[in-house]
Amino acid sequence: MRIGIVCPYSFDVPGGVQFHVRDLAEHFLGQGHHASVLAPADNDTPLPGYVESVGRTIPVRYNGSVARLNFGPVTAARVGRWLERGEFDVVHIHEPVTPSISVLALWAADGPIVATFHTSNLRSRAMQAAYPLLRPSLEKIAGRIAVSEDARRTVTTHVGGDAVVIPNGVNVDRFASAAARPEWQGTEGAPTIAFLGRLDEPRKGLPVLAAAMPTVLAQYPGARLLVVGPGDAAAARERMAPEVAAASEFLGAVSDADKASLLASVDLYVAPHTGGESFGIVLVEAMSAGAPVVASDLPAFLRVLDGGRAGATFQNEDAEALAAQVVRLAGDPAARAELAARGRSRARVFDWSVVAEDVMAVYEMVTHGAGLVRTDATDTRWTRLLRRGRGGDD
């Protein structure tokens, strides 16, 4: 199958959508499909062979944050050429309502179109203002995908209709094959506990874990808390009780490989997030690496943990309940091994191989009996008219 994927965000910077697009494209290429990714990027950014750049981006304030996007007639022409040259069976557009090449591609294409909605915090004001304009383009989407239940809710309330939920994939094998490091491994009676997340973002839950630690340390004085994530470590240490600060090691932001090794080494991974999580990819990473997971009972986490079977849960923001779970598991290697085993098998559900199969099923449904993706006839006729009207020479 010839697949065209449109990514609105620049490949110059790392980001969730970019990784998603990269992994998806590489998976399909590995299966022998043809895949071409259209994305913004600077001229000097090294790009994989399957990525075609539409040029550099402009920083724009949109939806409450600064996004690097590109648009305008030159970009539109490039998008049109990519569509014409590609002769795609299906075009998969990510974030189709951002003012970017995604909207331009949706505008210009006609035929089997799939769209994936990533965001779960669309500002309704921007959407409502642009609605009459976007409506005809959005009607072209034959298959809508949302990466989480929350993203799906955004689609149903702001865009209308429904979407199928296909979560982000995780490269399970990369985590499963990570080697443990002795300095991060605990011993009998002195377990290691990992936390991952921004230190100064309270919703990541470090304060909850810090409040639970005194109880844990009373039982296991040798316990160590390994804190990974960007942020001000000195300030975070200040906010902790003295004995907790003494038992904590701040590792800062670490590489993907180190993160995988850490998760493969520790006795417990704790996810004390208090809200704002729509999926919980880090839980899947921990399960893949074989770390027993203790997580707050957020709906998103319960879904990932198979209702609590693949990881221990505690009532959100309840530090004592968290401490009880940690103490129980720290003293029970068999229970930890059992959780780790269930976590490993649960993580397989979120592997790219499974996720990409689901995406391929969506492609199959929208391409059933349909022809290739063409450039939109009504659109080109109209733009040609416009150009002629302006005396353009294009």
Added chain:
Amino acid sequence: MDAITWGVAVVAVLLGVAWYLSYSAARLDRLHARVEGALSALDAQLVRRAEATLELANSGALDPASALILAGAASESLEAHNERSGEDLLEGQHFAGREVIESDLTAALQIALTPPVVEELRGDPGLAGEPALARVEAAAMRVQLARRFHNDAVKDVQRMRRKWVVRWFRLAGHAELPQTIEFDDEVPSAVRA
């Protein structure tokens, strides 16, 4: 204003209206095509699901009672499809009571494919039941996708057809208003896990 200016203005307005009508007609046409495509995809997947179910029933991997239940529900589904083959799917908009039949097949799969049965089927890849089960699963999942995409398309058509330009100028012609298709298409919980 002289007559020529008036004439030009009227022609311009008429041209504008004509463009809008043709644009709206093309948009509606594309939406109808989307519904038709989604419906034919759904139909194809329902056939696949029934055939895979029949294959599973005849594989000898199930107990005879379960096999009979599955075979009965699957052949009803195939019969309902064959009775209507050749008809234009969109003509008359009848999914023609197939909702009940397909819900019945879903229920039969749910009853027959209990967790221990699924475990046994998957535990022996050499058995004929295992590939058949995989095909049932794949088709059942695609039925879900196709039905959802169909209903999304139907809702878009319905919204478009409520517009005054479509109603006043009868842009929809004689095409009947498509309806959403509602039936139980859950993948058996033991299979999905």
